[in-house]
Amino acid sequence: MNRTAKRRTLIAASASAALTASLLGATGAYGALNEPAAAAAPDIPVADVQQDLKELQSLAEANGGNRAHGQPGYKASIDFIKGKLDKAGFETKVQEFDEAGGTGYNLIADWPGGSADETVMAGSHLDSVESGPGINDNGSGSAGILEVALAVADAKLEPKKHLRFAWWGAEELGLVGSQHYVDSLGDETKKISTYLNFDMIGSPNAGHFVYDDDAAVQGVFKDYFKEKGIETETSSEVNGRSDHASFAAAGVTVGGTFTGAGDTMTEEQATKWEGKAGEAYDKCYHSECDDISNINEKALDLHTDGIAHAVWQLSS
The missing domain is CATH 1.20.5 (Single alpha-helices involved in coiled-coils or other helix-helix interfaces)
Known part of the structure; x- marks a missing residue:
């Protein structure tokens, strides 16, 4: 040439x-x-979530049969989760408060890095009622977000937004722990871009509900369930009844998923979810029988992976 x-x-x-x-x-x-595509969230082994639930069951059995506010089983649950997070490299702190003559505890775990001006939080209440060990309500949500947090550490995730996980005390007494935390933040709540709440994600006769709140956050969950071939419903059942309400009242964008509590499944829902019409989503809701046998492993697996999907997507 x-x-x-x-x-x-x-x-x-x-x-x-x-x-x-x-x-x-x-x-x-x-x-x-x-722009590099956001990394896909890993599959969370449901066996690991179940093992956490067995640990919570054991802690209840060793401490009077429950993990309720002011009882030794609750503090033992806090210590168990904190130990796993500390070992994984999270920055943890325990926030104390007083309620109904007893000391309550919130556990806050921050993953280092990400913009602190845009924080994504995932939380669940860790306390049970006094009548039982509270394995679905709410060991399931607590174990789910724990394993997602540990997956963040295993992946050495470097999200653009800051990631924070939280376990709340005294929810069963009226959202006391989460409200105490929000009150302690003051104007710092403006730095929380999204709060995700998970309260009961392993109900035996499971429904598949997405919180009826922010449309964009709903979309993250709905898209995930759609990819899994699961039809969801938006739920107003939990509005004001779980810890996301403390954040929503402070102007924070909230969302979450839920598999149902004491309400009854309809014929239409039973058809699409392969459930039992005319029966409660969780017949052991707030009862002594809410133990390790009261968990739908398939629902627990599905919703835990949904938590991971949302955390990875919303923090990227």
Whole structure:
């Protein structure tokens, strides 16, 4: 090839490279190529979640049969979860409060890194009622977010937003622990971009509900369940009844999933969810029989992976 031909070839190559760079820098489909896609969340082994629930069951059995506010089983539950998070590299702190003549505890766990001005939180209440060990309500949500937090550590995740996990005390007495935490933040609540709540995710006659709150957060969960072939319903049943209400009242965007409590499954729901019509989602709700045998492993697995999906997506 002669010198003139070479020059023409180089000019053409430069023009092609410039066009490619322009397209990669543009918005739309080409622009997406300029940013690395968010990593997919890992599958959370349900056996690990179940093992956590067995530990919580054992702690209840060793401490009067429950893990209620002011009882030794609750503090033992806090210590158990804190120990796993400390070992995984989280920055943890225990926040104390007084309620009904007893000391309550919130456990807060921060994953280092990410913008503290945009914090994504995932939380659940850890206390049971006094009548039983509280394995579905709410060992299930507590164990689910614990294993997602440990997966964050295993992946050495470097999210753009800061990640924080929390376990609340005295929810069964009226959202006391989460409200105490929100009150302690003051204007710092403005730095929480999203709070996700998980209260009962392993109900035996499981429904598949998405909190009836922010549409964008709903979409994250609905898309996940749709990919799994599961039809969801938005639920107003939990509005004001779990810890997300403390955050929503402070102006924080909230969301979450739920498998049902003491209400009855309809015929239509039973058909689409392969459940039992006319029976409660959880017949052991707030009862002594809410133990390790009161868990739907398939629902627990599905919703725990949904937590991971939302945490990875919303913090990226």
